[in-house]
Amino acid sequence: MSDTNGPRALIERIRVWLVVFVVCLVLSGVSAFPLVTELRFLDASLDGWAAPLAEHLPGLAEWIDRVRGGVEAADEQAPYLLYGTDWLAFAHLVIAVAFHGAYRDPVRNIWVVEFGMIACVGIIPLALISGPVRGIPFWWSVIDMSFGVIGILPLLHVRRMIKRLEAATAAEPVPA
Helix, strand or coil: CCCCCCHHHHHHHHHHHHHHHHHHHHHHHHCCCCHHHHHHHHHHHHHCCCHHHHHHCHHHHHHHHHHHHHHHHHHHHCHHHHHHHHHHHHHHHHHHHHHHHHHHCCCCCHHHHHHHHHHHHHHHHHHHHHHHHCCCCHHHHHHHHHHHHHHHHHHHHHHHHHHHHHHHCCCCCCCC
16 A cells, blocks of 8 residues: 655645646746737637637726727737747746756745746736836736736745755655
8 A cells, every 4th residue: 555645645745736727837938929800719719719708897898808909900010029928928838847856856946836836926016016117007916916926826836845855854765
């Protein structure tokens, strides 16, 4: 019978949670590359199959239409501005790579998880400060802040498991 609370089981659970987090981080980052196409699709969807949603949330439909128009104008007149979203995407991918260390050796690389937690917390003041400065509707800033709130939850869980693993393996090292 295997020990479902032993060090090996903890490592496996930690790794599963890290993989889920990294996949979400990569998907979030990769989605910043085709921004113009995504906004065109989203705007068309709110006029088409998602029209009932647009009817219930007219502010959302107006905002998406405004953003699409702005991004299309930037793409046509100043495409170098969209280079910023390419860097945003790249940053997500680089941060995702850093989690490989925590995957390999969670106890020694717990700092990566804590770094991710700090980044999640940092989303909130960024949205609250930059949102109004850039004319972003508050409800959209709330959506942005939710990424930090949702993102920190699995990281908190992973950190707790790593601390349990650290305590369980204090006397004997566990092979990776």
